[in-house]
Amino acid sequence: MRVVAIANQKGGVGKTTTAVNLAAAVAALDKRVLLIDLDPQGNASTGLGADKGRWPNVYHLLLGEVDLAAALQGCGALSLLAASPDLAALEVELAGQEGRELRLRDALRGAEDWDYVFIDCPPSLGLLTLNALVAADRVMIPMQCEYFALEGLTQLLDTLRRVRAQLHPGLEVDGLLRTMFDARNRLSTEVSGELERHFPERMYRVIVPRNVRLAEAPSFGQPAIHYDPQCAGADAYRQLAQEFLQREQRL
Ligand SMILES: Nc1ncnc2c1ncn2[C@@H]1O[C@H](COP(=O)(O)OP(=O)(O)O)[C@@H](O)[C@H]1O
Ligand SMILES: [Mg+2]
Numbered sequence: 001m002r003v004v005a006i007a008n009q010k011g012g013v014g015k016t017t018t019a020v021n022l023a024a025a026v027a028a029l030d031k032r033v034l035l036i037d038l039d040p041q042g043n044a045s046t047g048l049g050a051d052k053g054r055w056p057n058v059y060h061l062l063l064g065e066v067d068l069a070a071a072l073q074g075c076g077a078l079s080l081l082a083a084s085p086d087l088a089a090l091e092v093e094l095a096g097q098e099g100r101e102l103r104l105r106d107a108l109r110g111a112e113d114w115d116y117v118f119i120d121c122p123p124s125l126g127l128l129t130l131n132a133l134v135a136a137d138r139v140m141i142p143m144q145c146e147y148f149a150l151e152g153l154t155q156l157l158d159t160l161r162r163v164r165a166q167l168h169p170g171l172e173v174d175g176l177l178r179t180m181f182d183a184r185n186r187l188s189t190e191v192s193g194e195l196e197r198h199f200p201e202r203m204y205r206v207i208v209p210r211n212v213r214l215a216e217a218p219s220f221g222q223p224a225i226h227y228d229p230q231c232a233g234a235d236a237y238r239q240l241a242q243e244f245l246q247r248e249q250r251l
Contacts, residue, residue, distance in 0.1 A: 004139070004174055005119045006142065010149075013179060020218070023223075027078050032113060032116075034072075036058060038128050138173065141153070141173065142177045150198075176199055180208065
């Protein structure tokens with residue numbers, strides 16, 4: 001089982017869109033996939049047509065009130081651990097408790113039912129994201145190629161270094177993914193080139209274009225690869241799934 005956190009402390013960079021569509025595209029290649037929605041906003045859960053806030057969910061799992069099997073729901077070809085708005089209070093509720101960063105890792109321990117587990121992180125570097133990073137083998141970082149992207153990336157890489165030093169030495173960067181890319185925008189092309197220069201081995205070759213179908217699909221409770229299999233966004237995420245699995249085989 002391989003656990004991949006999809007993280008970036010910046011909001012609106014395509015984490016959830018990537019989590020939902022990559023998970024669905026990997027599942028479509030006959031892999032057993034679990035998607036964990038760790039964002040109190042629950043966008044990945046609603047994007048899959050699931051009931052966010054259904055009892056029990058990932059919040060109750062992290063509190064230790066239920067076990068993994070109880071918190072799961074089936075969602076087409078995927079398994080889902082849905083989020084709940086209650087997650088927003090978890091940081092306060094677990095304040096001062098020993099091992100509060102380890103709760104997701106411990107909850108997943110011994111689970112063998114999946115080939116890949118993807119975790120959709122909230123837009124912060126707080127306790128929820130920390131739980132995801134500790135539970136993960138790798139981190140995928142979706143980025144929009146814009147002016148402040150590199151600064152945000154430096155901060156995120158610092159956090160990963162700290163997590164490695166203090167909590168989880170085995171944590172690795174899976175890759176950087178360019179999302180919502182508009183090749184006509186000169187700044188995007190420049191930032192993209194800058195990323196290639198700084199992180200030649202880390203970049204995913206697949207670049208996800210700006211595509212309105214990707215933004216529409218969640219309101220139909222479907223990944224874009226099912227909502228409109230022909231659209232450019234679905235195409236990009238299917239290719240990303242291939243590239244992701246190729247990387248896995250190399251490692
Ligand atoms: N490639 C894309 N093209 C067009 N819209 C996109 C694309 N990726 C994401 N979006 C839209 O942009 C917004 C932010 O994306 P989202 O995946 O929710 O980011 P995050 O989870 O990082 O906050 C959402 O409304 C989403 O539907
Ligand atoms: Mg999100």
